[in-house]
Amino acid sequence: MTEYDNAVPAIAKALAKRGYETLTPVQQSMLDPALxxxxxxxxxxxxxxxxxxFGIAMAPTLLKGAERFSQAGSPLGLVIAPTRELAxxxxxxxxxxxxxxxxxITSCVGGMDIRTERRALERGAHIVVGTPGRLCDHIRRGALDISSLQVAVLDEADEMLDLGFREDLEFILESAPAERRTLMxxxxxxxxxxxxxxxxxxxxxRIATAAEEKQHVDIEYRALMVAPSDRENAIINVLRYYDATNAIVFCSTRAAVNHLTARFHNRNFDVVALSGELTQNERTHALQAMRDGRARVCIATDVAARGIDLPGLDLVIHADLPTNSETLLHRSxxxxxxxxxxxxxxxxPINARRKAERLLGGAGITPTWARPPSADEVAARDDERLLSDSIFDDAPREDEQELIEKLVSSHGAEKLAAAFIALYRSKYSAPEEIAEVSLEARKPRDAGDPASRPLTPRGDFGPAVWFSLSVGRKQRAEPRWLIPTLCRAGGFTKNEIGAIKMQPDETFVEIAAAQADAFxxxxxxxxxxxxxxxxxxxxGAPDFNSFTRGEDGPVRDGPRMDKPWKDRPRKDKPWKDTPRRDQEQKERPAKARAAGSGPRDERRMDDEVWGPAPKSKSFAGRKPSAGKSSDARGPKPFDKGKPKAKSGGNDRRK
Structure with a gap:
């Protein structure tokens, strides 16, 4: 008697045919008669x-004791999943x-032809699997009738809420019969x-399986410390070292996915991308390539990879650290x-260790801290795989014996072995050299803790070497982007950078003497x-006394300007920074004088645009009255349509 004999007979036969000998704890819990x-x-x-x-759990309600379903009509079961891939x-x-x-069983997911789905629903279905948005569309258009629904399943319910599907879920559940079963x-x-x-x-x-208390006991977590500039090289070496049947590399953005995909293609990896910018057809083909072995590495964002299950996926690489502990567990x-x-x-990266420690601690994971595999370690692992390859277990076939004798007699065993090694290694990308970094965690900067590392004043930076950089203030150089650039180029942290002195066309930087040669x-x-x-x-150290204040300002070891901005002479401001309207204001009086108009006309629109002022007979020969304007030429163009003052005369012209 197997442990799934309590299941519906047809389901038990399917499990046996699939090769299920034991069930997981959550699957066993669904066979409880009380459920x-x-x-x-x-x-x-x-x-x-x-x-x-939940397939086991739905069966008794859907079949109601029968061995097979009758003719399909309105769906009896509905499964809602957060993403197209999971559905x-x-x-x-x-x-x-x-x-x-x-x-x-019919699917209704976004990105697929809605007309095909509508025709499938019209023919009838016993179970419908779909995403919240597309299911809502079918229900509102009358294509999906859930009035006969008996079981509704919400798979990955927490993910659906995180993705903003609360309103869609509420609409679907409120449209379903109240006496249905609901499994979350x-x-x-x-x-x-x-x-x-x-x-x-x-x-x-409420069912909480044992797996909830012990997170992924079959997963080995490794935190690999690298210099920021060696991040991509570390990913390459990890892929090469483990040589997994299938591997997935998680990135935080679509741009990072595209960048790594292009680089890995150039490095001879069989790689596919999976991100939200791809069409449903492209994403389906990418996953199928992983399943049938045409690709071995999938580079994906978090949203695109939710719920996917790839066979033989032995390796997960976090190229970018996740934003929270839940995402870390989901990726892994x-x-x-x-x-x-x-x-x-x-x-x-060495400057993100504390963030990694917080994420791992929040997930209750104690990883193994290590360095990425070096080039020598990858090469040694390749040699082990070569020597243990199953190709050596097969005896030569009779039709190959003659060719083998010719090769041995022509080239000898040593040359044949060398050729075999070269051919074996040609299908792999060469490993990368990676700089060694310290695995020791930074100690807290607490003055009361004698074991902590005190902050070092910049004046006591220690032995240092001065470097000149070919950018200065004219090139808009700033420490906020110069320091990360130096860290990436040298593979060190900002603690190894001392004083920064900016000049108009160059910048002088102090770098710790211990890092200068490696830099x-x-x-x-x-x-x-x-x-x-x-x-x-x-x-040696530059002579900063030789740098005097000139047209470009003082050196960057004091205030940027000797005088406040309001006291600076106007000529210090380059003409290119002057607003364009300032130049137009300087040119307009000259144009007005050339046209023969006075100062008053400078405030009016050009006659070429508005035409001559209108002449009214009511104003001809009229004497100005008290309190009214003496301008008998009629109203100005910009006075048209404006309300007049309630009191006598136009107060605006007084």
């Missing part, structure tokens, strides 16, 4: 088999799980999920699924950094 026809709020971590779990994945799982029940599956149960469950469930059974949950082992590697070595012979900045090592 039949009851609402449930289930919290289980990603990768715990939730799709099969399509759920449909694939339910297809094999309900194969022997004769169920018709969520990785966590925050207050918003508890409130939603209280509003739309009836006496729900792509691996270590269904009893498989997996590795979650965080690429941690020059990383720059190379030309000494070029980002933005075309050239760094030159100086023999």
């Amino acid at each position: 039949v026809d009851a609402d449930a709020l289930v919290s289980a971590q990603t990768g715990s088999g939730k799709t099969v779990a 399509m994945q759920v449909k694939r799982e339910l297809d094999w799980l309900y194969e022997m029940t004769g169920a018709t 599956f969520s990785a966590t149960v925050p207050a918003a999920i508890a409130k939603l469950a209280k509003s739309y469930q009836r006496n729900a059974v 949950g792509r691996t270590g699924r269904a009893g498989r082992k997996g590795i979650s590697a965080l690429i941690v 020059l070595k990383k720059l190379g012979k030309d000494g070029m950094m980002e933005r075309g900045i050239k760094a030159t090592r100086l023999a």
